[in-house]
Amino acid sequence: MAAPSATAGTDLPKSVQEMSINGSEPPQEYTVKDATFGSVESSPPLGSIPIINISLFLPSSSHDAEQVENELQKLRSALSSSGCFQAIGHGISSSFLDKVRGVAKQFFSLPVEEKQKYSRAVNESQGYGNDVIVSDKQVLDWSYRLTLRVFPQDQRRLNLWPENPTDFGDTLHEYATRTKSVVDLLYKAMAKSLDLEEDSFSKQFGDNTLMQARFNFYPPCSRPHLVLGVKPHTDRSGVTVLLQDGEVEGLQVLIEDKWVRVPIVPHALLVNLGDQMQIMSNGIFKSPMHRVVTNTEKMRMSVAMFNEPQPDREIGPVECLIDEKRPRLYRNVMNYGAINYECFQKGKIALETVRI
Ligand SMILES: O=C(O)CCC(=O)C(=O)O
Numbered sequence: 561m562a563a564p565s566a567t568a569g570t571d572l573p574k575s576v577q578e579m580s581i582n583g584s585e586p587p588q589e590y591t592v593k594d595a596t597f598g599s600v601e602s603s604p605p606l607g608s609i610p611i612i613n614i615s616l617f618l619p620s621s622s623h624d625a626e627q628v629e630n631e632l633q634k635l636r637s638a639l640s641s642s643g644c645f646q647a648i649g650h651g652i653s654s655s656f657l658d659k660v661r662g663v664a665k666q667f668f669s670l671p672v673e674e675k676q677k678y679s680r681a682v683n684e685s686q687g688y689g690n691d692v693i694v695s696d697k698q699v700l701d702w703s704y705r706l707t708l709r710v711f712p713q714d715q716r717r718l719n720l721w722p723e724n725p726t727d728f729g730d731t732l733h734e735y736a737t738r739t740k741s742v743v744d745l746l747y748k749a750m751a752k753s754l755d756l757e758e759d760s761f762s763k764q765f766g767d768n769t770l771m772q773a774r775f776n777f778y779p780p781c782s783r784p785h786l787v788l789g790v791k792p793h794t795d796r797s798g799v800t801v802l803l804q805d806g807e808v809e810g811l812q813v814l815i816e817d818k819w820v821r822v823p824i825v826p827h828a829l830l831v832n833l834g835d836q837m838q839i840m841s842n843g844i845f846k847s848p849m850h851r852v853v854t855n856t857e858k859m860r861m862s863v864a865m866f867n868e869p870q871p872d873r874e875i876g877p878v879e880c881l882i883d884e885k886r887p888r889l890y891r892n893v894m895n896y897g898a899i900n901y902e903c904f905q906k907g908k909i910a911l912e913t914v915r916i
Protein backbone atom coordinates (compact mmCIF):
# COMPACT_ATOMS: atom_id res chain seq x y z
CA MET A 561 0.00 0.00 0.00
CA ALA A 562 1.30 3.47 -0.88
CA ALA A 563 2.28 5.70 2.00
CA PRO A 564 -0.30 8.40 2.68
CA SER A 565 0.70 11.76 1.24
CA ALA A 566 0.75 15.01 3.16
CA THR A 567 -2.65 16.54 2.56
CA ALA A 568 -4.26 19.52 4.22
CA GLY A 569 -5.78 18.67 7.59
CA THR A 570 -3.74 15.54 8.26
CA ASP A 571 -0.38 14.91 9.81
CA LEU A 572 2.62 13.76 7.81
CA PRO A 573 3.09 10.02 8.09
CA LYS A 574 6.27 10.37 10.15
CA SER A 575 6.21 12.36 13.35
CA VAL A 576 8.89 14.97 14.08
CA GLN A 577 9.74 13.02 17.18
CA GLU A 578 10.43 9.82 15.21
CA MET A 579 12.46 11.71 12.61
CA SER A 580 14.51 13.39 15.30
CA ILE A 581 15.22 10.11 17.09
CA ASN A 582 16.25 8.42 13.83
CA GLY A 583 18.36 11.43 12.85
CA SER A 584 16.58 11.42 9.47
CA GLU A 585 17.10 14.12 6.89
CA PRO A 586 14.11 16.48 7.31
CA PRO A 587 11.72 16.04 4.35
CA GLN A 588 11.34 19.00 2.01
CA GLU A 589 7.99 19.94 3.60
CA TYR A 590 10.05 21.17 6.55
CA THR A 591 12.69 23.19 4.71
CA VAL A 592 12.40 26.95 4.51
CA LYS A 593 12.30 27.96 0.86
CA ASP A 594 11.99 31.69 0.78
CA ALA A 595 13.72 34.28 2.86
CA THR A 596 10.81 36.71 3.18
CA PHE A 597 11.78 37.41 6.76
CA GLY A 598 15.50 36.80 6.38
CA SER A 599 17.47 33.59 6.24
CA VAL A 600 17.63 31.12 9.10
CA GLU A 601 20.47 32.19 11.30
CA SER A 602 20.85 30.36 14.56
CA SER A 603 22.99 32.89 16.33
CA PRO A 604 22.17 36.52 15.52
CA PRO A 605 23.02 39.09 18.22
CA LEU A 606 21.35 38.87 21.59
CA GLY A 607 18.42 41.29 21.80
CA SER A 608 18.20 43.76 24.64
CA ILE A 609 14.67 42.88 25.68
CA PRO A 610 13.58 45.19 28.52
CA ILE A 611 13.06 43.67 31.97
CA ILE A 612 10.02 45.13 33.71
CA ASN A 613 9.05 44.72 37.34
CA ILE A 614 5.30 44.26 37.07
CA SER A 615 4.78 44.12 40.85
CA LEU A 616 4.92 47.93 40.64
CA PHE A 617 1.62 47.83 38.77
CA LEU A 618 -0.19 46.17 41.67
CA PRO A 619 -2.40 48.55 43.65
CA SER A 620 -0.41 49.43 46.76
CA SER A 621 0.07 52.60 48.72
CA SER A 622 3.65 51.65 49.53
CA HIS A 623 4.94 52.09 45.97
CA ASP A 624 7.00 55.10 45.16
CA ALA A 625 4.98 57.10 42.61
CA GLU A 626 8.02 58.02 40.57
CA GLN A 627 9.17 54.42 40.34
CA VAL A 628 5.71 53.34 39.16
CA GLU A 629 5.68 56.09 36.54
CA ASN A 630 9.15 55.00 35.33
CA GLU A 631 8.06 51.41 34.99
CA LEU A 632 4.90 52.45 33.09
CA GLN A 633 7.07 54.41 30.68
CA LYS A 634 9.35 51.42 30.22
CA LEU A 635 6.27 49.32 29.48
CA ARG A 636 4.97 51.77 26.90
CA SER A 637 8.34 52.08 25.24
CA ALA A 638 8.91 48.29 25.18
CA LEU A 639 5.52 47.58 23.66
CA SER A 640 5.78 50.29 21.06
CA SER A 641 9.22 49.17 19.90
CA SER A 642 10.08 45.48 20.36
CA GLY A 643 6.53 44.46 21.34
CA CYS A 644 7.80 42.22 24.10
CA PHE A 645 9.48 42.32 27.49
CA GLN A 646 10.69 40.08 30.28
CA ALA A 647 8.29 40.34 33.23
CA ILE A 648 9.74 39.93 36.70
CA GLY A 649 7.90 40.54 39.97
CA HIS A 650 5.01 38.41 38.70
CA GLY A 651 4.68 36.60 42.03
CA ILE A 652 4.97 33.07 40.63
CA SER A 653 7.77 31.22 42.39
CA SER A 654 10.72 29.76 40.48
CA SER A 655 9.95 26.37 41.93
CA PHE A 656 6.41 26.50 40.53
CA LEU A 657 7.70 27.58 37.10
CA ASP A 658 10.07 24.60 37.22
CA LYS A 659 7.13 22.40 38.11
CA VAL A 660 5.24 23.60 35.02
CA ARG A 661 8.29 22.85 32.88
CA GLY A 662 8.62 19.52 34.69
CA VAL A 663 5.10 18.19 34.10
CA ALA A 664 5.36 19.21 30.45
CA LYS A 665 8.63 17.32 30.05
CA GLN A 666 7.21 14.29 31.83
CA PHE A 667 4.26 14.19 29.45
CA PHE A 668 6.45 14.56 26.38
CA SER A 669 8.78 11.82 27.50
CA LEU A 670 5.94 9.28 27.63
CA PRO A 671 5.92 6.57 24.95
CA VAL A 672 4.41 7.71 21.65
CA GLU A 673 1.35 5.42 22.03
CA GLU A 674 0.62 6.93 25.42
CA LYS A 675 0.71 10.49 24.05
CA GLN A 676 -1.36 9.54 21.05
CA LYS A 677 -4.32 8.96 23.34
CA TYR A 678 -4.52 12.75 23.38
CA SER A 679 -4.04 13.26 19.63
CA ARG A 680 -5.56 16.27 18.00
CA ALA A 681 -8.41 15.25 15.70
CA VAL A 682 -8.47 16.47 12.07
CA ASN A 683 -9.76 20.06 11.90
CA GLU A 684 -9.45 20.50 15.65
CA SER A 685 -7.07 22.85 17.35
CA GLN A 686 -6.84 21.09 20.70
CA GLY A 687 -4.78 18.01 21.50
CA TYR A 688 -1.35 16.55 20.83
CA GLY A 689 0.52 16.34 17.52
CA ASN A 690 2.79 17.81 14.88
CA ASP A 691 2.23 21.17 13.20
CA VAL A 692 -1.32 21.43 11.81
CA ILE A 693 -1.25 21.24 8.03
CA VAL A 694 -3.64 23.73 6.48
CA SER A 695 -2.17 24.17 3.02
CA ASP A 696 0.11 22.37 0.56
CA LYS A 697 2.43 25.36 0.40
CA GLN A 698 2.99 25.52 4.13
CA VAL A 699 6.47 24.97 5.49
CA LEU A 700 6.12 22.74 8.51
CA ASP A 701 7.47 23.43 11.97
CA TRP A 702 10.01 21.07 13.52
CA SER A 703 8.03 20.67 16.70
CA TYR A 704 5.32 18.73 18.38
CA ARG A 705 2.92 20.30 20.75
CA LEU A 706 -0.02 19.91 23.06
CA THR A 707 -2.69 22.59 22.86
CA LEU A 708 -5.41 22.88 25.49
CA ARG A 709 -8.05 25.52 26.20
CA VAL A 710 -8.04 26.29 29.91
CA PHE A 711 -10.55 29.16 30.16
CA PRO A 712 -13.50 29.53 30.04
CA GLN A 713 -13.45 26.54 32.31
CA ASP A 714 -16.62 25.02 30.81
CA GLN A 715 -14.87 24.81 27.44
CA ARG A 716 -12.15 22.49 28.65
CA ARG A 717 -11.82 19.27 26.68
CA LEU A 718 -10.79 17.22 29.66
CA ASN A 719 -10.45 14.02 27.63
CA LEU A 720 -7.38 15.66 26.04
CA TRP A 721 -5.76 16.61 29.36
CA PRO A 722 -2.95 14.18 30.19
CA GLU A 723 -3.57 11.88 33.15
CA ASN A 724 0.13 11.17 33.34
CA PRO A 725 1.84 12.79 35.18
CA THR A 726 -1.05 12.79 37.64
CA ASP A 727 -0.51 16.40 38.67
CA PHE A 728 -0.54 17.72 35.09
CA GLY A 729 -4.13 19.00 35.29
CA ASP A 730 -3.83 20.69 38.68
CA THR A 731 -0.53 22.27 37.69
CA LEU A 732 -1.96 23.62 34.43
CA HIS A 733 -5.05 24.94 36.21
CA GLU A 734 -2.97 26.76 38.78
CA TYR A 735 -0.52 28.11 36.24
CA ALA A 736 -3.33 29.39 34.00
CA THR A 737 -5.04 31.04 36.97
CA ARG A 738 -1.80 32.80 37.88
CA THR A 739 -1.02 33.90 34.34
CA LYS A 740 -4.59 35.16 33.97
CA SER A 741 -4.01 37.48 36.94
CA VAL A 742 -0.77 38.62 35.31
CA VAL A 743 -2.49 39.51 32.02
CA ASP A 744 -5.36 41.27 33.81
CA LEU A 745 -2.82 43.39 35.65
CA LEU A 746 -0.98 44.09 32.40
CA TYR A 747 -4.08 45.19 30.46
CA LYS A 748 -4.67 47.83 33.14
CA ALA A 749 -1.03 48.91 33.21
CA MET A 750 -0.93 49.12 29.41
CA ALA A 751 -3.96 51.45 29.47
CA LYS A 752 -2.42 53.59 32.21
CA SER A 753 0.85 53.81 30.29
CA LEU A 754 -1.10 55.48 27.48
CA ASP A 755 -2.99 57.78 29.89
CA LEU A 756 -6.24 55.91 29.32
CA GLU A 757 -8.89 54.79 31.80
CA GLU A 758 -7.49 51.58 33.24
CA ASP A 759 -10.32 49.38 31.92
CA SER A 760 -10.04 50.71 28.33
CA PHE A 761 -8.56 47.44 27.05
CA SER A 762 -9.93 44.94 29.56
CA LYS A 763 -13.56 45.93 28.96
CA GLN A 764 -13.13 45.01 25.31
CA PHE A 765 -11.96 41.53 26.26
CA GLY A 766 -15.17 40.73 28.18
CA ASP A 767 -15.47 38.63 31.33
CA ASN A 768 -15.01 35.29 29.61
CA THR A 769 -11.67 35.71 27.91
CA LEU A 770 -10.09 32.69 26.24
CA MET A 771 -6.91 31.23 27.64
CA GLN A 772 -5.22 28.64 25.49
CA ALA A 773 -2.12 26.76 26.65
CA ARG A 774 0.38 25.46 24.13
CA PHE A 775 3.20 23.20 25.23
CA ASN A 776 5.86 23.32 22.51
CA PHE A 777 8.58 20.70 22.09
CA TYR A 778 11.46 21.12 19.69
CA PRO A 779 13.62 18.03 19.34
CA PRO A 780 17.15 18.25 17.89
CA CYS A 781 17.27 18.63 14.12
CA SER A 782 20.07 17.62 11.77
CA ARG A 783 19.56 20.68 9.50
CA PRO A 784 19.15 23.76 11.73
CA HIS A 785 19.99 26.15 8.88
CA LEU A 786 17.11 24.88 6.79
CA VAL A 787 14.46 23.97 9.31
CA LEU A 788 12.64 26.12 11.89
CA GLY A 789 11.03 25.07 15.14
CA VAL A 790 8.30 27.64 14.49
CA LYS A 791 8.08 29.69 11.32
CA PRO A 792 7.94 33.51 11.54
CA HIS A 793 4.56 34.63 12.85
CA THR A 794 2.85 37.13 15.09
CA ASP A 795 0.54 35.85 17.83
CA ARG A 796 -3.17 36.36 17.24
CA SER A 797 -3.76 36.87 20.97
CA GLY A 798 -4.25 39.96 23.05
CA VAL A 799 -1.19 39.04 25.04
CA THR A 800 0.91 35.87 25.21
CA VAL A 801 2.80 34.85 28.33
CA LEU A 802 5.69 32.61 27.43
CA LEU A 803 7.60 30.38 29.77
CA GLN A 804 10.86 29.62 28.00
CA ASP A 805 13.06 26.62 28.44
CA GLY A 806 15.33 27.24 31.44
CA GLU A 807 18.51 26.34 29.53
CA VAL A 808 18.09 26.08 25.77
CA GLU A 809 17.69 29.24 23.69
CA GLY A 810 15.85 29.27 20.38
CA LEU A 811 13.36 32.12 20.28
CA GLN A 812 14.15 35.09 18.03
CA VAL A 813 12.24 38.35 17.59
CA LEU A 814 12.35 40.70 14.60
CA ILE A 815 13.28 44.15 15.87
CA GLU A 816 13.79 46.94 13.34
CA ASP A 817 13.92 44.35 10.57
CA LYS A 818 16.67 42.36 12.25
CA TRP A 819 16.39 39.04 14.05
CA VAL A 820 17.71 39.03 17.59
CA ARG A 821 17.95 36.20 20.10
CA VAL A 822 15.71 36.39 23.12
CA PRO A 823 17.86 35.71 26.18
CA ILE A 824 16.82 33.26 28.86
CA VAL A 825 16.00 34.94 32.13
CA PRO A 826 15.00 31.81 34.07
CA HIS A 827 12.58 33.39 36.53
CA ALA A 828 11.06 35.86 34.07
CA LEU A 829 7.99 35.38 31.92
CA LEU A 830 8.33 36.70 28.41
CA VAL A 831 5.31 38.82 27.53
CA ASN A 832 4.59 39.09 23.83
CA LEU A 833 2.02 41.52 22.56
CA GLY A 834 -0.48 39.91 20.17
CA ASP A 835 -2.30 41.23 17.09
CA GLN A 836 -5.51 42.02 18.96
CA MET A 837 -3.75 44.44 21.31
CA GLN A 838 -2.07 46.04 18.30
CA ILE A 839 -5.57 46.66 16.92
CA MET A 840 -6.97 47.99 20.22
CA SER A 841 -3.98 50.30 20.71
CA ASN A 842 -4.51 51.64 17.18
CA GLY A 843 -1.08 50.42 16.18
CA ILE A 844 0.83 52.12 19.02
CA PHE A 845 1.76 48.77 20.53
CA LYS A 846 3.43 46.28 18.17
CA SER A 847 2.73 42.60 17.79
CA PRO A 848 6.26 41.34 17.09
CA MET A 849 7.22 38.86 14.42
CA HIS A 850 9.01 35.94 16.05
CA ARG A 851 10.32 32.49 15.20
CA VAL A 852 12.07 29.58 16.85
CA VAL A 853 15.27 28.05 15.46
CA THR A 854 16.36 24.44 15.88
CA ASN A 855 19.68 23.01 16.95
CA THR A 856 21.48 19.71 16.43
CA GLU A 857 22.05 18.87 20.07
CA LYS A 858 19.38 19.72 22.54
CA MET A 859 15.68 19.40 22.98
CA ARG A 860 13.97 22.70 23.78
CA MET A 861 10.55 23.31 25.29
CA SER A 862 8.31 26.26 26.01
CA VAL A 863 4.83 26.87 27.37
CA ALA A 864 2.82 29.64 25.73
CA MET A 865 -0.39 30.95 27.31
CA PHE A 866 -2.49 32.90 24.82
CA ASN A 867 -5.11 35.26 26.21
CA GLU A 868 -7.80 36.50 23.82
CA PRO A 869 -11.03 38.46 23.98
CA GLN A 870 -14.32 36.59 23.99
CA PRO A 871 -14.86 35.66 20.33
CA ASP A 872 -18.37 37.20 20.33
CA ARG A 873 -17.02 40.61 21.35
CA GLU A 874 -16.34 43.32 18.85
CA ILE A 875 -12.91 44.82 19.43
CA GLY A 876 -11.33 47.88 17.86
CA PRO A 877 -9.02 50.82 18.43
CA VAL A 878 -9.77 52.70 21.67
CA GLU A 879 -11.47 55.98 20.67
CA CYS A 880 -9.07 58.17 22.67
CA LEU A 881 -6.17 56.79 20.63
CA ILE A 882 -7.67 58.03 17.37
CA ASP A 883 -7.09 61.63 16.35
CA GLU A 884 -5.97 63.69 13.39
CA LYS A 885 -2.33 62.83 13.93
CA ARG A 886 -3.10 59.16 14.37
CA PRO A 887 -6.14 58.25 12.29
CA ARG A 888 -7.93 54.97 12.86
CA LEU A 889 -5.70 52.20 11.52
CA TYR A 890 -7.96 49.18 11.96
CA ARG A 891 -11.63 48.42 11.55
CA ASN A 892 -13.58 46.84 14.38
CA VAL A 893 -13.48 43.06 14.27
CA MET A 894 -15.17 40.11 15.88
CA ASN A 895 -13.64 36.65 16.31
CA TYR A 896 -10.18 37.63 15.12
CA GLY A 897 -9.11 34.03 15.79
CA ALA A 898 -11.22 32.86 12.83
CA ILE A 899 -9.94 35.69 10.59
CA ASN A 900 -6.40 34.76 11.53
CA TYR A 901 -6.92 31.09 10.76
CA GLU A 902 -8.45 31.82 7.36
CA CYS A 903 -5.55 34.12 6.49
CA PHE A 904 -3.03 31.53 7.60
CA GLN A 905 -4.63 29.04 5.22
CA LYS A 906 -4.37 31.50 2.34
CA GLY A 907 -0.86 32.66 3.22
CA LYS A 908 -2.08 36.18 4.06
CA ILE A 909 -1.14 38.38 7.00
CA ALA A 910 -4.26 38.73 9.16
CA LEU A 911 -3.47 42.19 10.54
CA GLU A 912 -3.16 43.55 7.00
CA THR A 913 -6.66 42.36 6.12
CA VAL A 914 -8.27 44.36 8.96
CA ARG A 915 -6.30 47.50 8.25
CA ILE A 916 -8.21 50.47 6.88
O1 LIG B 1 8.79 28.38 21.79
C1 LIG B 1 8.83 29.60 21.83
O2 LIG B 1 9.71 30.21 22.43
C2 LIG B 1 7.79 30.44 21.13
C3 LIG B 1 6.57 29.70 20.69
C4 LIG B 1 5.59 30.57 19.96
O3 LIG B 1 5.92 31.57 19.41
C5 LIG B 1 4.18 30.18 19.93
O4 LIG B 1 3.83 29.09 20.43
O5 LIG B 1 3.37 30.98 19.40
Ligand SMILES: [Fe+2]
Pocket residue numbers: 793794795850
Ligand atom coordinates in the same frame (compact mmCIF):
# COMPACT_ATOMS: atom_id res chain seq x y z
FE1 LIG C 1 4.20 32.85 18.94
